[in-house]
Amino acid sequence: MNFLRRLxxxxxxxxIEADLLEEIAFHEAMKQREIETxxxxxxxxxxxxxxxxxxxxxxxEDARAVWIWPWLESVWQDLTYGARMLRKHxxxxxxxxxxxxxxxxxxxxxxxxxxxxxxxxxxxxDSRRMITLESLDCCKRAGGQPHGFSLDEVxxxxxxxxxIKGIYAFRHDGEGGTVGLGTxxxxxxxxWVSAEYFRVLGVSxxxxxxxxxxxxxxxxxxxxxxxxGVWQRQxxxxxxxxxxxxxxxxxxxxxxxxxxxTFTGTFGMPVDLWIxxxxxxxxxxxxxxxxxxxxxxxxxxxxxxxxxxxGVTYGEAQTELGALSRNFRAVSGAPFEGVFVGSFTPLAxxxxxxxxxxxxxxxxxxxxxxVLLLACANVGNLLLAxxxxxxxxxxxxxxxxxxxxxxxxxxxxxxxxxxxxxxxGGLLIAIWLPDTILRIAMRSAVMDLRPDxxxxxxxxxxTVLTCVIFGLPPALHATQPPRTAGVRMPLRSVFLSxxxxxxxxxxxxxxxxxxxxxxxxxxxxxFAVQEVTGVSFEFPTRALAMARTKPFVVQLSATLPELAGxxxxxxxxxxxxxxxxxxxxxxxxxxxxxxxxxxxxxxxAGYFHVLRIPRVAGRGFEQDDAGRGVIIVNxxxxxxxxxxxxxxxxxxxVGGAPRQVVGVVKDFRASSLERVEPTVYQxxxxxxxxxxxVRNESPGAAQAVATLARRIEPSIVVTIVPLSDxxxxxxxxxxxxxxxxxxxxxxxxxxxxxxxxGVFAFSVQQRTQEIGVRMALGAPAQQVVRLVLGVCxxxxxxxxxxxxxxxxxxxxxxxxxxxxxxxxxxxTYACVALxxxxxxxxxxxxxxxxxxxxxxxxxxxxx
Amino acid sequence: xxxxxxxxxxxxLPGTLDLLILRALVRESMHGYxxxxxxxxxxxxxxxxxxxxxxxxxxRLLLEGYVRAEWGTSDNNRRARYYTLTASGRKQxxxxxxxxxxxxxxxxxxxxxx
Numbered sequence: 001m002n003f004l005r006r007l008x009x010x011x012x013x014x015x016i017e018a019d020l021l022e023e024i025a026f027h028e029a030m031k032q033r034e035i036e037t038x039x040x041x042x043x044x045x046x047x048x049x050x051x052x053x054x055x056x057x058x059x060x061e062d063a064r065a066v067w068i069w070p071w072l073e074s075v076w077q078d079l080t081y082g083a084r085m086l087r088k089h090x091x092x093x094x095x096x097x098x099x100x101x102x103x104x105x106x107x108x109x110x111x112x113x114x115x116x117x118x119x120x121x122x123x124x125x126d127s128r129r130m131i132t133l134e135s136l137d138c139c140k141r142a143g144g145q146p147h148g149f150s151l152d153e154v155x156x157x158x159x160x161x162x163x164i165k166g167i168y169a170f171r172h173d174g175e176g177g178t179v180g181l182g183t184x185x186x187x188x189x190x191x192w193v194s195a196e197y198f199r200v201l202g203v204s205x206x207x208x209x210x211x212x213x214x215x216x217x218x219x220x221x222x223x224x225x226x227x228x229g230v231w232q233r234q235x236x237x238x239x240x241x242x243x244x245x246x247x248x249x250x251x252x253x254x255x256x257x258x259x260x261x262t263f264t265g266t267f268g269m270p271v272d273l274w275i276x277x278x279x280x281x282x283x284x285x286x287x288x289x290x291x292x293x294x295x296x297x298x299x300x301x302x303x304x305x306x307x308x309x310x311g312v313t314y315g316e317a318q319t320e321l322g323a324l325s326r327n328f329r330a331v332s333g334a335p336f337e338g339v340f341v342g343s344f345t346p347l348a349x350x351x352x353x354x355x356x357x358x359x360x361x362x363x364x365x366x367x368x369x370x371v372l373l374l375a376c377a378n379v380g381n382l383l384l385a386x387x388x389x390x391x392x393x394x395x396x397x398x399x400x401x402x403x404x405x406x407x408x409x410x411x412x413x414x415x416x417x418x419x420x421x422x423x424x425g426g427l428l429i430a431i432w433l434p435d436t437i438l439r440i441a442m443r444s445a446v447m448d449l450r451p452d453x454x455x456x457x458x459x460x461x462x463t464v465l466t467c468v469i470f471g472l473p474p475a476l477h478a479t480q481p482p483r484t485a486g487v488r489m490p491l492r493s494v495f496l497s498x499x500x501x502x503x504x505x506x507x508x509x510x511x512x513x514x515x516x517x518x519x520x521x522x523x524x525x526x527f528a529v530q531e532v533t534g535v536s537f538e539f540p541t542r543a544l545a546m547a548r549t550k551p552f553v554v555q556l557s558a559t560l561p562e563l564a565g566x567x568x569x570x571x572x573x574x575x576x577x578x579x580x581x582x583x584x585x586x587x588x589x590x591x592x593x594x595x596x597x598x599x600x601x602x603x604x605a606g607y608f609h610v611l612r613i614p615r616v617a618g619r620g621f622e623q624d625d626a627g628r629g630v631i632i633v634n635x636x637x638x639x640x641x642x643x644x645x646x647x648x649x650x651x652x653x654v655g656g657a658p659r660q661v662v663g664v665v666k667d668f669r670a671s672s673l674e675r676v677e678p679t680v681y682q683x684x685x686x687x688x689x690x691x692x693x694v695r696n697e698s699p700g701a702a703q704a705v706a707t708l709a710r711r712i713e714p715s716i717v718v719t720i721v722p723l724s725d726x727x728x729x730x731x732x733x734x735x736x737x738x739x740x741x742x743x744x745x746x747x748x749x750x751x752x753x754x755x756x757x758g759v760f761a762f763s764v765q766q767r768t769q770e771i772g773v774r775m776a777l778g779a780p781a782q783q784v785v786r787l788v789l790g791v792c793x794x795x796x797x798x799x800x801x802x803x804x805x806x807x808x809x810x811x812x813x814x815x816x817x818x819x820x821x822x823x824x825x826x827x828t829y830a831c832v833a834l835x836x837x838x839x840x841x842x843x844x845x846x847x848x849x850x851x852x853x854x855x856x857x858x859x860x861x862x863x
Numbered sequence: 864x865x866x867x868x869x870x871x872x873x874x875x876l877p878g879t880l881d882l883l884i885l886r887a888l889v890r891e892s893m894h895g896y897x898x899x900x901x902x903x904x905x906x907x908x909x910x911x912x913x914x915x916x917x918x919x920x921x922x923r924l925l926l927e928g929y930v931r932a933e934w935g936t937s938d939n940n941r942r943a944r945y946y947t948l949t950a951s952g953r954k955q956x957x958x959x960x961x962x963x964x965x966x967x968x969x970x971x972x973x974x975x976x977x
Contacts, residue, residue: 005928006926019944020918023943023944024914024918026896026944027896028914029941030896031896059913059914059915062918062919063918066923
């Protein structure tokens with residue numbers, strides 16, 4: 001109450017002081033009137049008044065001081081006192097600071113990453129005012145993924161929308177595809193963007209200029225902006241690059257600008273160069289899709305982003321753009337279901353579309369939060385032990401007249417000093433950790449990961465919170481009337497149980513994730529991942545590919561069998577763990593609405609042999625199947641349409657064309673690590689893409705294939721990658737999650753061990769006398785140890801039980817990262833239990849030994 | 864609360880001024896000047912309380928929540944700040960009074976020791 005009144009004084013101190021001033025003036029006036037009426041001259045009355053009543057200014061100052069001074073003074077006292085206590089116990093201070101710093105550092109790091117990824121992922125001017133636009137209608141069959149707009153529609157927005165002050169269009173995901181410089185080196189990642197791109201983003205060039213506004217003449221603008229990285233790597237930082245011409249896929253483009261070093265695009269992955277959408281037909285001359293996207297008013301699938309006009313909210317922009325879109329589509333004929341305005345980040349999107357990433361962050365946040373709670377419980381327990389030794393001091397102060405709230409405040413201030421130390425350490429960790437994680441995770445730091453004001457504020461709040469969580473209960477407890485002093489302390493058991501339970505949860509989570517990832521690498525994916533290498537071919541230019549693909553494929557497939565010397569060789573349109581081509585598939589008897597998007601793979605007869613996929617029913621492909629309209633399906637697809645073999649021989653429409661099912665192969669996880677996707681295999685034609693799969697046991701086979709291909713087609717670009725490399729790439733993110741959670745688990749275990757050790761050690765210290773007496777009376781060492789350890793046994797057991805129960809419930813949420821491992825995996829639970837027992841024994845050993853070595857005589861003399 | 868700074872009337876026992884103010888407010892609300900007048904007249908001009916001790920004491924009582932202050936109009940139609948005893952103020956008055964009696968008795972015992 002007192003505190004609240006003081007607080008309200010701080011908030012209203014102006015009006016309170018005015019009140020004070022006025023009432024003292026009133027007092028003076030009254031006094032003067034009284035003296036005047038008593039008949040003394042006014043002059044000397046004023047003089048008398050001063051003498052009789054004391055100095056007015058001092059009255060005011062003193063009255064004000066009642067509110068402010070004692071408070072400031074006592075806070076300062078508490079702080080210095082707290083600092084002195086911390087200095088006096090360096091061991092305690094060190095352990096507590098490290099525990100808090102680790103926990104606060106972890107949480108701050110996580111929020112730094114979230115902050116960077118969600119709120120300012122790219123180095124553009126004032127990214128909070130940027131928005132992404134998604135159309136909610138298009139491509140409904142693809143699972144409701146929103147796709148975008150036509151260029152005409154974006155131009156319509158630019159012309160009519162008042163809630164935005166700049167909009168640009170870009171190819172969805174930014175991946176305009178790769179282009180070659182014609183130097184035989186890996187192709188560069190290009191982004192296709194409208195001319196307004198750099199201007200709307202507020203990115204100014206490192207050198208040269210950005211694109212000029214599109215004149216909509218339809219005449220392609222053969223201009224390109226290259227990234228700083230490409231400028232350095234490919235052109236050795238040559239300053240004359242601006243204005244010179246380079247060949248992209250054989251076409252001449254003028255380099256007009258070099259992007260700043262910190263800017264690598266606004267897409268999920270960094271890009272190497274930016275090409276105006278109007279110039280795309282130059283490098284994709286025969287691509288009907290490109291023509292469609294550029295010209296058709298009703299085309300879908302170009303994404304857009306815009307900058308909000310001043311003072312406009314997301315909601316206002318969404319309403320206006322939605323209305324405009326409805327108008328536009330009423331004319332263009334494209335289906336309309338609304339426009340979604342999201343924040344400018346790779347994670348933005350309509351509800352549901354980015355659940356997996358949010359899920360991942362939620363899991364990590366929960367883990368980090370648990371570690372923070374654990375650290376608080378740990379420090380709280382240490383503080384409790386300290387309080388017990390300070391009982392006498394506190395009792396003396398209470399009996400000298402200090403109020404309970406005053407002492408609690410002092411203890412809390414001490415805690416705050418400790419939390420501040422921890423926060424300082426935590427911030428140091430947070431400056432270094434997120435960057436390191438992302439460097440390992442993405443092999444490039446594209447993001448700005450310095451903690452900003454928001455993160456600092458978060459850390460500050462976290463500090464105060466931890467201070468209250470670990471400081472308040474011990475303080476309340478220590479200042480209680482000493483009716484139960486020295487006896488069992490339930491609070492200590494609560495802290496201990498909390499620590500154990502959280503530790504169990506974190507360890508189980510980490511164990512499951514690690515085992516899940518391990519399982520993928522070790523366990524069979526259903527095919528020979530470790531034994532096969534993929535050789536991929538790419539023509540340097542689109543035009544060359546159109547002209548030469550057919551003869552190349554024919555010659556290659558004719559020569560391959562003799563080359564491998566009888567060993568199995570497979571041709572396919574995609575490489576397992578890498579391919580993603582899909583097409584709509586339905587039964588002959590089904591209506592068009594019922595078609596599903598199914599994975600399509602073109603494979604040769606040898607494909608299944610190389611990968612060692614057994615046949616379940618029917619036959620495999622034969623040499624001359626190519627024109628026959630036959631397909632093979634996997635078991636999952638067969639099950640999708642009834643029970644397995646019944647599909648054999650029936651006709652299925654693939655992309656509208658009738659195909660006869662001649663075989664069923666065993667399931668294997670070719671596209672996803674988590675599950676088997678239904679897949680249709682067509683005879684290899686080479687029209688989609690060409691890859692050769694060879695087995696590793698014939699050394700030099702991959703090289704021989706590459707040599708052969710170059711002999712057929714000298715300009716071909718060859719990439720040789722073992723399938724296990726693709727597996728490694730796929731495993732990247734889950735492995736990071738597993739490692740981070742593993743680190744969390746180890747940290748939790750260490751903290752909990754320290755916590756248990758502290759409690760045991762304290763209990764021995766507190767009962768030294770009792771133990772001494774027992775030993776003197778002949779109690780065996782065993783009994784003494786049991787006495788010491790028995791104190792905490794119940795709370796540890798309770799913590800274990802609760803922890804396992806929570807882990808049980810929580811682990812179900814991690815299913816997506818377990819790759820089929822059961823969330824109740826017994827091995828994990830057994831390992832966690834073992835680790836905890838081991839840690840518990842380690843924590844108990846020293847105190848137990850110390851207890852049995854207490855010389856009875858010393859014990860009796862104590863105190 | 865360990866507020867010790869502001870000075871009290873030098874000729875009063877420590878804490879007595881607070882007690883006297885609380886007592887003054889038992890019957891009715893008063894402004895600061897009225898309290899000073901009341902104390903002087905009731906004590907037959909012995910207790911002369913100046914602003915420099917009266918107003919800090921009043922602020923202290925406000926802070927502790929023993930009194931409440933409101934602006935009102937004085938007898939001669941001027942704006943004045945009236946102090947009213949709160950429930951916890953009444954309780955505090957009773958406690959302090961008892962303590963005071965005890966001390967007075969104790970002092971008398973010492974002084975009258977023959």
